[in-house]
Amino acid sequence: AQSVAQPEDQVNVAEGNPLTVKCTYSVSGNPYLFWYVQYPNRGLQFLLKYITGDNLVKGSYGFEAEFNKSQTSFHLKKPSALVSDSALYFCAVRDTDQNTGNQFYFGTGTSLTVIP
């Protein structure tokens, strides 16, 4: 079965400092990994995904994530945090079994607060 874990419920970081939001995964087969951001009372916005290729994936709004197969991790990073980055972040893995409709499995979410 596919699953992702986000070990931190809350991450606080000062504006201008680098930020990291952690995610580890457990999959059978090749992992298709995603990061989404959610603002209050809004749906999910796609940030980036890893399917294959370079382990460092660059996404929207200056975010990037590093796929680490040996550590089964896919941490989200940004070199310099903005106050507007404050939101709820979800890591997800997509099932690659065609029979199950390619459904997503989401982590529990990490609330990021960037302090001015």
Added chain:
Amino acid sequence: GAVVSQHPSWVICKSGTSVKIECRSLDFQATTMFWYRQFPKQSLMLMATSNEGSKATYEQGVEKDKFLINHASLTLSTLTVTSAHPEDSSFYICSAAGLAALREQYFGPGTRLTVT
């Protein structure tokens, strides 16, 4: 990018009534649509997967007679919460996947349901 809309964005209804939520893919054909439920400060829980023209597949623990899903066309899926109760109050999010091999999912903005 692909756009998915939901209507209404928020709704308040009385206990015992039924509420219909629409999910539309605006610029692509969605062969599969997913319905999620999200409680405050919690992750998304997949409720059901629907393929156009066929019955929805419900996740374990989700009452199919209470949460009626219809995917009548390649651009529209509806979720009807029947005989709503206060415990059904939640944030409902749909996503849609197209025909592409990797079947990227695109999320709607969500619908806030409050049952009084």
